[in-house]
Amino acid sequence: MNFQDWLRADRLPHIYCTGCGNGTVINCTLNAVNQMGWTPEETVFVSGIGCSSRAPGYIITDSLHTTHGRAIPFATGVKLARPDLHVVVFTGDGDLAAIGGNHFIHGCRRNIDLTVICMNNYIYGMTGGQGSPCTPLGAYSTTTPYGCDEAPFDLASLAVAAGANYVSRWTSYHVQELTRAVKAGLETPGFSLIEAVVQCPTGYGRRNKLREAQDMIAWMRDHAVLLKKWRRMDEEGVPHDPATFPVGEFVRRNLPAMGVPK
Ligand SMILES: Cc1ncc(C[n+]2csc(CCOP(=O)(O)OP(=O)(O)O)c2C)c(N)n1
Numbered sequence: 457m458n459f460q461d462w463l464r465a466d467r468l469p470h471i472y473c474t475g476c477g478n479g480t481v482i483n484c485t486l487n488a489v490n491q492m493g494w495t496p497e498e499t500v501f502v503s504g505i506g507c508s509s510r511a512p513g514y515i516i517t518d519s520l521h522t523t524h525g526r527a528i529p530f531a532t533g534v535k536l537a538r539p540d541l542h543v544v545v546f547t548g549d550g551d552l553a554a555i556g557g558n559h560f561i562h563g564c565r566r567n568i569d570l571t572v573i574c575m576n577n578y579i580y581g582m583t584g585g586q587g588s589p590c591t592p593l594g595a596y597s598t599t600t601p602y603g604c605d606e607a608p609f610d611l612a613s614l615a616v617a618a619g620a621n622y623v624s625r626w627t628s629y630h631v632q633e634l635t636r637a638v639k640a641g642l643e644t645p646g647f648s649l650i651e652a653v654v655q656c657p658t659g660y661g662r663r664n665k666l667r668e669a670q671d672m673i674a675w676m677r678d679h680a681v682l683l684k685k686w687r688r689m690d691e692e693g694v695p696h697d698p699a700t701f702p703v704g705e706f707v708r709r710n711l712p713a714m715g716v717p718k
Pocket residue numbers: 505506507508509523524547548549550551552575577579580581582583588
């Protein structure tokens with residue numbers, strides 16, 4: 457099978473704005489799923505509500521497009537009822553970390569055998585660009601018109617602390633790395649989080665001097681710091697530029713997991 461064969465062509469054209477980063481993450485994910493040699497019959501995609509959560513609608517497998525924030529509970533149900541199925545969740549930073557924040561940390565704590573792919577565009581895209589728990593300090597959104605003055609969640613570190621077996625962060629600029637990370641998440645039993653920072657020119661970029669898609673892609677390229685370098689800077693007491701963020705594999709471990717087929 458070719459990875460494009462996983463797409464539901466009769467659902468096109470998609471709803472995404474020109475330049476949206478979500479399509480890149482869907483492509484990387486389908487590439488990784490295809491590399492696993494899985495079939496659509498044994499794979500299920502689950503999502504909440506948001507632009508990111510529309511992704512399963514474009515994929516030929518069975519899928520659940522659920523209620524806002526509840527993708528992980530629905531996915532947990534699928535996995536516990538049918539441990540033989542591969543269950544992949546698409547979510548956004550609002551869906552996962554705001555209304556769904558409690559489900560997220562408990563999914564990690566239970567280490568349930570799911571692969572969760574979060575398209576983090578720093579805002580609520582679908583509803584017009586409100587601030588989310590991941591909006592960076594100082595960033596503008598419709599609900600932070602003077603610049604966000606709350607510290608954002610670090611989703612990857614949160615997942616590590618809560619007990620997930622596999623955690624990576626990349627961006628839609630890092631296509632190869634992101635594809636490899638999704639595959640590693642699919643291979644690792646237990647809860648996997650792959651955080652993909654993506655451009656949302658409509659809801660985020662145009663309010664933050666990153667109006668064109670390529671402006672934000674260049675911004676991600678220039679502000680992502682490899683985790684090894686980030687940790688070396690920590691060891692040496694070198695301060696981080698607050699606009700930068702670490703990318704790479706945060707953890708890959710083998711803590712006891714739930715829902716893994718015997
Ligand atoms: C219970 C409930 N509250 C609020 C909404 C409205 N709503 C729809 S999508 C969304 C936020 C989406 O943001 P995110 O999850 O980050 O996804 P994005 O659209 O940015 O990909 C909200 C608040 C809803 N559908 N259901």
